[in-house]
Each structure stands twice: as structure tokens, then as C-alpha cells.
Amino acid sequence: MLTGNSSRATPMTSLPISLSSMSVLLIPARLTGVSTCRSVSLRRFFFVKDFAGNPEYHEKKEFSGSQQAVGRRMEVIFKDGEMMVGSTMGHDPKRAGFFLTPADPQGNALRVFVIAAAVTRTRFLQ
DSSP states (O other), X not given: OEEEXXXXXXXXXXXXXXXXXXXXXXXXXXXXXXXXXXXXXXXXXXXXXXXXXXXXXXXXXXXXXXXXXXXXXXXXXXXXXOEEEEEESOOOTTSSEEEEEESOTTSSEEXXXXXXXXXXXXXXXX
């Protein structure tokens, strides 16, 4: 799933992300064609369990007390004000983006590639 500046999620399959050109080859879930997308208009790439998801479910924005996290726990604030909480093993502010594993294991997202240019602030959590 992709989310761009419009906050509309689009189900897609992608081939590897090119961090040098910040572009990705996209294949729509319904196989209607292939296109290349420059990530400057995107906020994040979702790697999901199910394209349909559960629209009634509200993702938790915190880790439970005993929950293990792989990597460092982090809060991410996007330019549109949306917040995500998860863990990362490779955040480097000089890079074009980083992977985040969401804190909510019951949510639909398995992993998220966060585009650094779409982020206002990051903060490591305890």
C-alpha cells in the first residue's frame, strides 16, 4: 500500500525501491498496468498482511508494557500531522528513508518504509 500527499491508500505491488533515484516500479494489485513513481509525492510504503485490511480497526500508537521490539522504539511525526509508533534498526537522518515495524502487532501493516522528506520529526522512545 502507498500513501501520498492526498492520504489515499493505493494497493500496489512493487519491485525494489531505488534509494539513489528515490523511485519505485509499481504494479497495481489488480494488474491494470505498470508505472514508475517518484517518491517525492509519497510519505510511506506499507507492506501489509491484507490489501483489504479492516477499516473498523484503530491502530494502537504505543507499545504494550511487556512487548518486545526489534531495534529502537521510535515515534514519527509526518508533515501532515499524522503520527506512527514502531521500531527501527536503521534510522539515519542523512538517508532518504528507513524501515519501521509498527508497534501494533494486530494492525494490518507488517513493515513501513518511511520517506524521510515526508517527516517533520522523529524521536526515540524508552
